[in-house]
Amino acid sequence: MSPTSDLLATALAHTGFHPRLSQQRRLYEAAKAAIHQQRLGAGSKLPSSRDLARDLGIARNTVIAAFEQLAAEGYVISAKGSGTYVADLQAHSASMRGVGAAPQTQVTPRSAKLSRRGQELTSYAAGPQFEIQPFAPGDPDFSSFPFKLWQRLQNRVWREARNDLLDYGQSGGHLPLRQAITEYLRISRSVKVDVEQVMITAGTQQSLDLCAQLLADAGDTAWVEDPCYWGARRVFQARELKLRPITVDSDGMALDESDLATKPRLIYVTPSHQYPTGAVMSLARRRELLDVAVRKEAWILEDDYDSEFRYTGRPLAALQGLDNDDRVLYMGTFSKVLYPGIKVGYLVVPPALIPAFRSALYDLQRPGQLTVQATLTDFITLGHFTTHVRKIRQTYGARRELLRRMLTQALPSNVSISKEESGLHLVVELPDSVDDVALAQRAAALDISVKALSTYYLKPQVRRGLLVGYAYCTPEQITDYGLQLGALIAAEVQA
Ligand SMILES: Cc1ncc(COP(=O)(O)O)c(C=O)c1O
Numbered sequence: 099m100s101p102t103s104d105l106l107a108t109a110l111a112h113t114g115f116h117p118r119l120s121q122q123r124r125l126y127e128a129a130k131a132a133i134h135q136q137r138l139g140a141g142s143k144l145p146s147s148r149d150l151a152r153d154l155g156i157a158r159n160t161v162i163a164a165f166e167q168l169a170a171e172g173y174v175i176s177a178k179g180s181g182t183y184v185a186d187l188q189a190h191s192a193s194m195r196g197v198g199a200a201p202q203t204q205v206t207p208r209s210a211k212l213s214r215r216g217q218e219l220t221s222y223a224a225g226p227q228f229e230i231q232p233f234a235p236g237d238p239d240f241s242s243f244p245f246k247l248w249q250r251l252q253n254r255v256w257r258e259a260r261n262d263l264l265d266y267g268q269s270g271g272h273l274p275l276r277q278a279i280t281e282y283l284r285i286s287r288s289v290k291v292d293v294e295q296v297m298i299t300a301g302t303q304q305s306l307d308l309c310a311q312l313l314a315d316a317g318d319t320a321w322v323e324d325p326c327y328w329g330a331r332r333v334f335q336a337r338e339l340k341l342r343p344i345t346v347d348s349d350g351m352a353l354d355e356s357d358l359a360t361k362p363r364l365i366y367v368t369p370s371h372q373y374p375t376g377a378v379m380s381l382a383r384r385r386e387l388l389d390v391a392v393r394k395e396a397w398i399l400e401d402d403y404d405s406e407f408r409y410t411g412r413p414l415a416a417l418q419g420l421d422n423d424d425r426v427l428y429m430g431t432f433s434k435v436l437y438p439g440i441k442v443g444y445l446v447v448p449p450a451l452i453p454a455f456r457s458a459l460y461d462l463q464r465p466g467q468l469t470v471q472a473t474l475t476d477f478i479t480l481g482h483f484t485t486h487v488r489k490i491r492q493t494y495g496a497r498r499e500l501l502r503r504m505l506t507q508a509l510p511s512n513v514s515i516s517k518e519e520s521g522l523h524l525v526v527e528l529p530d531s532v533d534d535v536a537l538a539q540r541a542a543a544l545d546i547s548v549k550a551l552s553t554y555y556l557k558p559q560v561r562r563g564l565l566v567g568y569a570y571c572t573p574e575q576i577t578d579y580g581l582q583l584g585a586l587i588a589a590e591v592q593a
Pocket of ligand 1: 329433
């Protein structure tokens with residue numbers, strides 16, 4: 099593959115395109131961005147349409163149409179017989195200024211000097227992306243959101259014209275919502291909680307950030323699961339904590355002697371359904387972790403992000419329910435059950451931390467969106483939340499089984515699929531010899547957005563695999579893309 103094909107393949111794989119964007123438009127956009135950013139410099143030659151089509155695994159006509167669009171807009175110049183070249187945009191705009199009616203002021207971008215932390219954070223930023231593509235792990239199916247019902251509940255809240263709902267959120271958020279969540283957590287998650295302990299946050303990301311700010315100082319150690327949820331890792335890094343990756347096995351976080359020799363301030367875990375492997379933390383490990391937290395005076399941050407999606411058996415109780423020493427801060431979110439953009443989550447803190455967290459939440463965040471919180475309260479208390487969860491659980495459970503079937507048909511025996519019965523994605527476990535990052539990129543060229551398991555690890559010894567989300571996909575998409583993905587994996591493994 100030529101460097102230009104490689105550059106375009108990477109841009110296609112990593113740009114967050116809208117799912118309905120055609121392949122031609124994606125290629126056009128990727129090439130245009132590369133030209134603007136001067137990653138494709140003036141005068142550089144593009145591969146022939148035949149070669150590029152082969153390298154990207156797309157139809158030649160698609161490439162030709164994208165080239166024609168770029169040429170029509172002056173980004174490339176096609177010289178008959180000798181190929182297609184990137185145009186000199188500077189010369190073009192200078193000549194346009196020469197002939198143009200109005201003189202234009204040259205805008206020179208001022209160098210944006212970021213802080214040391216800013217530079218570090220943005221150097222490995224994943225950047226915003228559309229999550230809603232076939233098999234993107236972790237996304238709920240927005241199309242099942244009860245729009246009409248929500249609209250009705252929201253209209254009712256606005257009709258009441260309550261001034262207090264237009265204010266900032268005080269005392270940890272809208273009281274009726276905190277009461278509804280308290281009730282839900284006691285019954286469904288066996289959390290030991292009083293309404294005073296519940297704070298409404300703008301989701302788990304903000305809950306984690308508050309914990310990192312209030313409970314740890316720069317340079318302190320945070321134990322994190324390895325592999326680990328990216329969002330948590332980024333928050334701790336932004337707060338300049340030292341991450342100690344702890345191996346995860348089928349019983350969850352597995353501490354060894356060398357881990358126990360360190361002193362964490364924070365311990366971040368997803369015990370009900372480890373993200374991303376899906377392991378459930380065993381009771382013995384839960385007890386051990388609580389003991390360790392007491393001994394080391396560390397805080398356990400329990401991220402219970404998707405426990406509503408358990409397809410067989412009873413829901414698992416939260417780790418927090420076993421805590422007799424007030425070492426656990428428990429957090430949940432409505433991102434998965436309702437929709438990510440709602441940005442409403444909750445944080446349950448031990449009683450001794452209530453005043454500190456309440457005042458920090460207010461001082462640092464000035465929380466708001468009380469009308470959304472009021473609508474959500476009605477959604478829960480009128481029973482719609484339970485109905486919605488029951489409905490989507492059934493839908494996702496069926497999609498999960500369908501995906502498993504489609505993949506199993508195509509996969510060779512040395513590739514296994516995670517067996518646990520919860521969550522929004524499956525993990526396809528690959529032999530160590532397979533480059534899962536390259537495989538995910540190849541899948542992206544087919545419009546399939548899977549994630550490579552190895553990228554979630556901090557330690558060098560990684561397991562290879564693909565995270566395949568199914569909640570957002572219709573059964574037709576699962577059948578179609580599932581077969582394509584299965585065939586792609588099989589070809590890679592058998593190569
Ligand atoms: C492990 C985990 N925790 C939490 C979240 C959600 O966080 P938030 O409430 O900030 O949307 C996600 C979202 O993908 C996640 O994967």
